[in-house]
Structures are given as C-alpha cells and as structure tokens.
Amino acid sequence: MSVAYDEPEVGELLAPVPSENYLNCSHGFWSWAATVDHKRISIMYLVSVLSAFLLGGILALMIRMELWTPGRTIMDHDTYNHTFTLHGAVMTFLFIIPSIPAALGNFLLPVMIGAKDVAFPRMNLGSYYLWLGGALFLLAAIVLGGLDTGWTFYTPYSTTTNSSVITASMGVFILGFSSIFTGLNFIVTMHTMRPPWMTWFKLPLFLWAIYATSIIQVLATPVLGITLMLLIAERALGIGIFDPKLGGDPVLFQHFFWFYSHPAVYIMILPAMGVISELIAVFSRKPIFGYRFIAYSSLAIALLGFLVWGHHMFTSGQSRISAIVFSALTFTVSIPSAIKVFNWLATMYRGSILLVTPMCYALSFIFLFTIGGLTGLFLGALAVDVHLHDTYFVVAHFHYVMMGGTLVAFLGGLFYWWPKMTGRMYSETWGRIGCLGVFVAFNLTFFPQFIMGSRGMPRRYYNYPPQFQFYHQMSTVGSFLLGLSLCVVAGVLIHSLLRGRKAPANPWGAATLEWQTSSPPPLYNFDTDPVEVDPYDLESQVFDPLLGGYRLREFPARNHPDHDLASEPARV
Amino acid sequence: MTHTPVHPAPAAQPDQHGHAEEHHHSPFLAHHFESSEQQFDSGKLGMWLFLVTEIMFFSGLFCAYAVYRSSHPEIFIYAHKFLDTNLGAINTVVLLVSSLTMALAVRAAQMSQRKALIINLILTLICAGGFLGIKYVEYSHKWHAGLLWAGQFHPDFSHLEGAHQEHGEPASAESSHGHTESSHDTTDPSAPRNAGIFFSIYFCLTGLHGIHILAGMGAIIWILVRSIRGDFSADYYGPVDFVGLYWHLVDLVWIYLFPLLYLIH
Numbered sequence A: 001m002s003v004a005y006d007e008p009e010v011g012e013l014l015a016p017v018p019s020e021n022y023l024n025c026s027h028g029f030w031s032w033a034a035t036v037d038h039k040r041i042s043i044m045y046l047v048s049v050l051s052a053f054l055l056g057g058i059l060a061l062m063i064r065m066e067l068w069t070p071g072r073t074i075m076d077h078d079t080y081n082h083t084f085t086l087h088g089a090v091m092t093f094l095f096i097i098p099s100i101p102a103a104l105g106n107f108l109l110p111v112m113i114g115a116k117d118v119a120f121p122r123m124n125l126g127s128y129y130l131w132l133g134g135a136l137f138l139l140a141a142i143v144l145g146g147l148d149t150g151w152t153f154y155t156p157y158s159t160t161t162n163s164s165v166i167t168a169s170m171g172v173f174i175l176g177f178s179s180i181f182t183g184l185n186f187i188v189t190m191h192t193m194r195p196p197w198m199t200w201f202k203l204p205l206f207l208w209a210i211y212a213t214s215i216i217q218v219l220a221t222p223v224l225g226i227t228l229m230l231l232i233a234e235r236a237l238g239i240g241i242f243d244p245k246l247g248g249d250p251v252l253f254q255h256f257f258w259f260y261s262h263p264a265v266y267i268m269i270l271p272a273m274g275v276i277s278e279l280i281a282v283f284s285r286k287p288i289f290g291y292r293f294i295a296y297s298s299l300a301i302a303l304l305g306f307l308v309w310g311h312h313m314f315t316s317g318q319s320r321i322s323a324i325v326f327s328a329l330t331f332t333v334s335i336p337s338a339i340k341v342f343n344w345l346a347t348m349y350r351g352s353i354l355l356v357t358p359m360c361y362a363l364s365f366i367f368l369f370t371i372g373g374l375t376g377l378f379l380g381a382l383a384v385d386v387h388l389h390d391t392y393f394v395v396a397h398f399h400y401v402m403m404g405g406t407l408v409a410f411l412g413g414l415f416y417w418w419p420k421m422t423g424r425m426y427s428e429t430w431g432r433i434g435c436l437g438v439f440v441a442f443n444l445t446f447f448p449q450f451i452m453g454s455r456g457m458p459r460r461y462y463n464y465p466p467q468f469q470f471y472h473q474m475s476t477v478g479s480f481l482l483g484l485s486l487c488v489v490a491g492v493l494i495h496s497l498l499r500g501r502k503a504p505a506n507p508w509g510a511a512t513l514e515w516q517t518s519s520p521p522p523l524y525n526f527d528t529d530p531v532e533v534d535p536y537d538l539e540s541q542v543f544d545p546l547l548g549g550y551r552l553r554e555f556p557a558r559n560h561p562d563h564d565l566a567s568e569p570a571r572v
Numbered sequence B: 001m002t003h004t005p006v007h008p009a010p011a012a013q014p015d016q017h018g019h020a021e022e023h024h025h026s027p028f029l030a031h032h033f034e035s036s037e038q039q040f041d042s043g044k045l046g047m048w049l050f051l052v053t054e055i056m057f058f059s060g061l062f063c064a065y066a067v068y069r070s071s072h073p074e075i076f077i078y079a080h081k082f083l084d085t086n087l088g089a090i091n092t093v094v095l096l097v098s099s100l101t102m103a104l105a106v107r108a109a110q111m112s113q114r115k116a117l118i119i120n121l122i123l124t125l126i127c128a129g130g131f132l133g134i135k136y137v138e139y140s141h142k143w144h145a146g147l148l149w150a151g152q153f154h155p156d157f158s159h160l161e162g163a164h165q166e167h168g169e170p171a172s173a174e175s176s177h178g179h180t181e182s183s184h185d186t187t188d189p190s191a192p193r194n195a196g197i198f199f200s201i202y203f204c205l206t207g208l209h210g211i212h213i214l215a216g217m218g219a220i221i222w223i224l225v226r227s228i229r230g231d232f233s234a235d236y237y238g239p240v241d242f243v244g245l246y247w248h249l250v251d252l253v254w255i256y257l258f259p260l261l262y263l264i265h
C-alpha cells in the first residue's frame, strides 16, 4: 500500500510531452497580472501571503532576539513596540486571514465542485489587488513612522500616539474588503455553481469549512471596517466617540474591535479544520467519521463565535453580568471544536494510517490545536483570566491555535495539494524531516511561554526580571530552530518545483473531485465532464501502476487524465 | 465579463481549450456559467450578500448611536433641535420617489422598454442629485453655525434662528431670539455637557450615507450608459436589477436615519 509514497528520489522522470494546463496555456506578465483564472489567482495569493509570512517571521525573530537578555539587547523599547505591533499586524491581516481561504480555497473550491471558476472571477482578481493595496498601506506605515499600538489598535493610545495609525488603519480597512469579497464570492459559488448531483452533503468537508468561514467574513469584517473608519475620524477630526474628554468611551472601541476579531480567529481556524478533515480521512484510508457532525460544527462555530467577544475584555471594566455571560458562552464554543477533534480521532481509529508528510502535519495539528483550545478554556474562566490576562500565557495560547493550528494545517494542505497545484512531487523524506522540525521547534518556542505567563510575565514588554531569562532564552532558541525548519520546508518545495518528479493525477488515492482531473488541471479544470463521486468513498479508487497513481475503479484507463503517461514504463 | 460566448454545453464534445461550437447564447453570458439563469442567480445572491455587508457596516454606527442615546438621552433631545425637520422630510420624500423611479426602471428593463428605462434612470439620478443638494444646504448651515463634531463643536447662536423658531422650544429659543448681528454670545446655558457627540454621530451617519448615495449615482450612470447602448432586454437585465437593490438599501437606511436623528422626543 505504501509503495506509492516512499519515493524520495526526485528529478529523473519528467513527462515527455507536457500536456496543456493552466500554468502553460499562456505566457507573459499580463497573462498572470490580468488573469481571471481562479487557479492563477490562487498562485499569486500563495506567493504573496508567503512573502508576508517571511516578513512577519523576520520581525518575530527580531522580537525573540531582543528578549534574549533583560533590557536592551538589539533594540530600544520604542523600536521593540513597533516590531511586535508590525509582526502581529502583518501575520494576522496579511498572512493568516487570507492564507488558507484565498490561497488554497481559491484553487480548490471550483475544482472540488466541478465548476470552471468561481462565480465572480473578476471580483476574485479584484480581491487580490485589494490585498496588494492593503499590504502597500501597511508597508507604507512601517516606513512613515511605524506603528506601536499593538495589532489591536486600542484607544486611547491609538488616538494619541504619533506613529502612523491612519495609514495602517487604511491598510487594514482595504484588506478587510479583500477578505469580504473573497467570502462573498465563495458563498455564491457554492450556492450556484455546483452540479445538480452534488448535494450539500456530498461536499468535501473542506468546503463546509470554507463556507462557514465565508459567512464570518461577510458578517464580521464590515464591523472592523467601520471601527477603523471611526478610529481614523477620531484621529483626524476628533469626533470624540472613543474619547472620554468629549463624552466618548474607549471601551466601546474594544467592543467593536472584538466583535470582529473574535469571529476573525475562527476565520483563521475553520479553514484549517477543513484541511485536517480531508487529510485525516485520506491518510487513514477510511471514510470520515461523523460527516454531518463535522459539517454542522463548522456552522455552529461560525455562529457561536459571534457571541463571545467579551472574553477579551474581562478586565476592561465591563459589567459583572456581561462578564459571566461571556464566560459561559465561551465554554459553549469549545463544544463544536471538541466534536471535530473527537471525530478525527474516531476516523483514525483502526484506519491504516499513512505517515506521509501531509498526515504528519495533520497529527501535529491535532496535538497542538488541542493544547491551544484547552488553554483557551483557562482563559475563558473568569477568575483565572484576571491572573492570566495580558501575560505570556495568552501569547502562548494564541500561538498554539494560530501557528500550531492554522499554520501547521496550511503547510499540511500545501503539501497535500502541492502535486495538484504544481504538477510536481516532492521529497517525502525531507518533507517529513521539515514537519518534525517545525513540530519540535514550535513546542520549544511556545511551551515555555505558558510557564512564564502563569508566573506573571506580562506580554508586550521588552524588559523582564531575571528569573524569566531561562524561559525566554529557551523560547528564543526554539524560535530560531523554527525558522530553520521552515527554511527546510521551503527548500523541499523549491526543490520540488525545480527537480520534482511529475505528479500523477491522484497520488494519494483521494476520492474528492480535484483528484479526478490531471495535475495540474487544464484551464477550465476538467477536460471531460466531472464524474460523480462520493468524497469519502476511498474504496472507489484503485492504484494503477501504469499511471503511478490512483484512478477510479470502474474508470477505463484510456479516459484517465493521465492516459498520456500510461504509455510510459511503470514508475513505482 | 468576457463578451465572447466560449462556453461549452455540458453535453458537447469538449476540445482541448474548453471551447465548443457556438450557441445562441446571450453575448453577456460569461464563460464560466452554464446558463443565463445561473448567471442571474449568482449576481442576485451576490448582491444580497453585499447588502448584508452594508447593513453590518452601518450597524456599527447605529450601535454607537444606541449606546450614546441610552446613556445620554439629554444630549439627543437638546441637540436634534438644530436639525431642520422640514429639509429632512423633503429629502425623505425625494429618496422615496427615487426608489419608485428605480423600481420602474427595473420593470422597464424587464419588459425591454429601452426608452422608459432611460427616462426612469435619469429621474432617479435627478432625485439623488436633489437629495445631495439639500444635504449640502443643511451641512453648510451647520458649518457656519459651528455645529460640528465634538472636536470642532463651537456653536455660534447668532446663526441659529431658523432652526430655533421652527421648534419653538422655550429654553434655548429665548436665549437666541433677540440676537442681533452685534451680539456674539456663543454659549448656551441650557446646553448639556458634550452636546457635540450628537453631531459626531450625525455627521458620521449622514456622511457615510451620502457617500453611498454618490456611489449609487456612479452605478446608475454606468447602467444608464449601458441602457443607451441598448444592452438590456427581457433576456438580460441583471445589472439594472442589482443596482436597484442597492439603491433601495440606501433609501432604507435614510428611512431609519430620518426619525432617529430629526424626530426625537
């Protein structure tokens, strides 16, 4: 069974005649910059969000470097404030929020439902350019005076600091619209572009997750937009809505901000959960357990996520009643998350688990997300949070869910769909080594932060008492190892692009539609009408040595998207 | 939209480029849709979702309104008197009429009546322009009277007679009625603290609404150009319909703004 996966030697076998696909069907700068093909747009997003990740990562290493010793190590306190703010803003708004939906979702959604494109291809391209515009504003803010408010822009500091809050807010405002239009496009695509036989319960779970995410994007992001507009008006004109001197209320800003930003953490994690649902099922070689539970729990998370924003404000002076209500609601949100975790575990139970690179990431995700989610419950408990609020415990919590969760799932998804997107396989051995490195280094970086935080180390300080130095240094060492591991990951992917073996249409034996067309897919995704599939009927796929990959059991080989490969000698 | 019908029918034998023989499709059918109905349904759902985002966008401001109105009702009761109810009411009627002409325009498009479509769109534009004109009169009056957002709130009561007479409220009216040019008493003893916050909210809400009117006028002009070109017919009128939906939402927001800002008791 596992023969298909253990093939580390890359580079010798290239297809003799490359068939026409979305990558080679047209050439030149404008064939990319002005494309409306969702697959090319997704590649542009992929390159862009990864560049943002690189920038955010460099800022992160600078933060960790500074924290090597108490007091000044490489920068002064003011620069430190700018650095962590930009790290947070770049990672949240430029990387994590668009990462899975815009880069992977954009590629997969139409292919998974057998459509030629998303419902509004030009709007899709527009979203990308909005992202680019927003990114330019954020970068401009770095050049024009920086930003030192924290990614949360809390008033009254954000209305009085002389860093470039207005430019940065404009950037985030524009990025918000990019995100809204992506979500809107996806919802419409899922409603109107499915083939008649594909009912909602025949959708891959990844799409349910993307759908739930899109709902949040459409409903929550406009509130962030208006909040930032008010912040800009407050700074530029002095409208006083957040200014107590003029009769306003700075806590109102926090309510507005978290009304968006708590749902936004589910914009970050839901698509990751969708990726994991696919990976777990395919690499346990079993139909997913509890399909409907996983599907509905995505919607439940999306809706409940709107009701808990107050848990970020337990110490802000909100009323005791609202604190209690928000705390109770916070506990209810963890139920659908737990439902997913248990269903994944049940799927793996007695499955024949293949520890290929994407699956290694999926297992890392389950482990890390569970820690992140459980520590969220500590923070949601009122009395405990008074102690833990604004400490490194919170920092560790959200890095476990955002980096250990979303980033790890993003990498898992990237490795899983990489053959489809690029038409190339990668080195399985090095892929796994990269994953192991990320997993170990991640824990070394962030686990000590739980300990520091619970002992009172506050977040966002560049100085600290000497007893925390040991933990800070552990964390800094971890972070550099993490950077190194991510370089290995990048190396594996770049090597695959340059020297990778040509990918078969279906290297994993997955039953979802995207694997039933060639790798990479043709311009309009399918050369023949997409076949009817049940997304988790893995039995329907058989390994065909002639193709070097899987094909539908009752599908004659000459109709297979790879049939030009079949004349080649078997390569497995 | 690509204006070339390159869409292969599901049953057609597809060739390498995904093209197929031409059908009698509308020239406005985009390449990735199977049928005009699918395209229309997608556009309509997309527009409704966009309206949802618009509602959420405004709801932040409505929420700010609710918070301050419930915590400082006295500010709202005092400050709304400086708004001109007559102008507000006229503008409400103007927008309602524009919604009617917009609805008639959609109907004209559905029935392939090009001339009626063009006339109704022009009437809608005229109403929208009228609305903005009246809004301009109101804004400039407030500008001169110093009735601006909290940071710039320096009311000068020598400019305020019109508004005061209209409401005839005793307390504030007395202090300003006898004013002459020479008197520049700019403090109103009956004013509650922080009355400027009302105008902050007023300007944010009506300003944002005004921007939406402008955007709507842009969209209507686009539709108008296309109608003159003869793009729309009973087979293809989606864009008119969608712009119409947007216009009704902008109208609806004003229907809420008018009582919330002008008619406070």
Ligand code: HEM
Binding pocket: A152, A265, A266, A268, A269, A311, A312, A330, A331, A333, A334, A337, A372, A373, A374, A375, A376, A377, A379, A380, A381, A385, A388, A389, A390, A394, A397, A398, A401, A402, A405, A406
């Ligand atoms: C299992 C459910 C979760 C619960 C119960 C939970 C609970 C909490 C609570 C109570 C806080 C506030 C702590 C404080 O400031 O004192 C918090 C902070 C945070 N959480 Fe979670 N969380 C959960 C999942 C997630 C997920 C999935 C993400 C993102 C992918 C996330 C991202 C964050 C972030 C970014 C912050 C800090 C925001 C800041 O102040 O900068 N959380 N969480």
Ligand SMILES: [Cu+2]
Binding pocket: A261, A262, A265, A308, A309, A311, A312
């Ligand atoms: Cu939260």
